[in-house]
Amino acid sequence: GHRGYSLGGYCSGEDYETLRQIDVHIFNAVSLRWTKLPPVRPAIRGQAPVVPYMRYGHSTVLIDDMVFLWGGRNDTEGACNVLYAFDVNTHKWSTPRVSGTVPGARDGHSACVLGKTMYIFGGYEQLADCFSNDIHKLDTSTMTWTLICTKGNPARWRDFHSATMLGSHMYVFGGRADRFGPFHSNNEIYCNRIRVFDTRTEAWLDCPPTPVLPEGRRSHSAFGYNGELYIFGGYNARLNRHFHDLWKFNPVSFTWKKIEPKGKGPCPRRRQCCCIVGDKIVLFGGT
Template identity: 45%
Template sequence: MWWTVGLEGGPRRVNHAAVTVGDRIYSFGGYCTGENYRTVRCMDVHVLDTVTYRWKVINNQNSDPKAIPFQRYGHTAVAYGPLVYIWGGRNDNKACNTLFCFDTTTHEWSLPQVTGKTPEARDGHSACIINYSMYIFAGYLEFTESYTQDVHALDLHALTWSYVRTVEDAPIYRDFHTATGIDGKMYVWGGREVASGWYQSPDQEEYGSNLYCLDTVNNRWSVIPTTGETPTGRRSHSAFVYEGQIYIFGGYNSKEGQHFNDLHRFDPSKQNWELVHPKGDGPCPRRRQSCCIVGSRMFLFGGTSPHENFEDNIEDDELDEVTLTDRRLMDHNDLHVLDLSPSLKTLCLLRVLELNIDGSCLPFELQATLKVMVTPNNITRPLTNTG
């Protein structure tokens, strides 16, 4: 397991949502310090070619403007075939509960006609695919200004919403957790827990490390009795699945004031946690990043970390909490690739880079691969139609 690529120059995004479709990764919306999130504008879409490690921006001009979601953060995205479904999230004015669909073959947005009772608008929830349904869990509700622990499912064939009535104790009210679907079960871990459901101060935040499981056959919740090295509780981390095992990366625990860049693996068959130690240079501690799997590689990009050069001063006492938070954090535009099962070819290429060996005698294909592994990004943007 090696960190093979680390490049700057991609989209600078926090609390974005990203999915894999084929050998490409699509990233939707997100937050960037200094941008205006009160003015309504169309959500941006970035796509990563995982062969060349190059980013480009998708042009929305072929879509009906009314079908394009507004730029937001704290939303979710799931891929079902070539279609990507965007749900929830907010800008600085409001949250949203409209379902949007992005077709990766035509790059067009649409508004699917759904039936059933649509969940309340929220952000910081989770979404995952189990069989042919998208399961939504928890998050912060806009209308009631409270956290929830409810489960909703959207049948992606019938496009019908349903409220999932569960049995046994549900996980504590939370947001910015992760939910992962494996073999008909939804595994929920981490997040900011608020026992009462009503948030008034940071003192109420808790960060438990229990792993919860919802069996979607009988809609029964349970707490998994795990063994091994359980990760420290956190929020705004990432979860991904590789060969039937769940991986947890990064995140933030406000009680400890700590950002993480550790990598943990959970084996559902053994119910065991393990701290894994990839070789190579990985990303710095961060939260609110995205992690997507393509084959044996995990692509991590974006997120935010404490600003290395930030120092409090007298003038900071006059700033509000949001401004202080923005100044203390640095948003990232980097891309890191973790190969969970590197081939001999990949290991040899890494050795060439490590030893700074002249690769001019190598086949052109290998020279091209070496070049893109070390060349920073320059996002390709659509030409502006000036008429």
């Protein structure tokens, strides 16, 4: 429709140590107005309501009329692996009962959707204290988690990358990784190669080289439109540089093209979000 939802996220100067309810804002793309939902009151006096705590580094996806929120962290509780569901019609939160192999608590992962299935890739796992490159899927019709035993040469361990579903293929770009593997040694690398995961065969595909590439980056935005992948912004710590460039990737020709939009664009930033509303992109936030 014409509504966008903002749920939590990082805001410089905010308190992420005190446990408090996540905030929910609704953006009306027609009137260009924001509405903040009031805090959830407990149904039973003295009993805490079912609401996720304020966090950052989480993921949200929309399936039918439900927003599924998973992962993320705050500075007191750490990372979380509880699945929350937010009904966009009633504005009610719930915690669906899940079964199967639940992913370990993490932040900086990605989430994307094919049909009624959510795919989680990568992130920084709290218990293992390392970057991840595993893929879990959640079938929301049965609420069953599955750890996928992938075939092929897997994508590198990473966090704060993007994963975008085009058809039945998941396209992974960017993120922060470590030169020495899954463990964080402060030798960060920022890969700028596209990796492709085929959800039908559950295999990582061998990809041809691309002649022109965006700089590697983390915490950028990515979205699919008309069968192509777009990325905007992000940050590369090795270059100490924020970006405000817009790139388009064609999965058929396997080529990147830098887009030069008219008008005054957003300033360089990371941690923003981009949503498609009709044939427009709504960009919000960033640091």
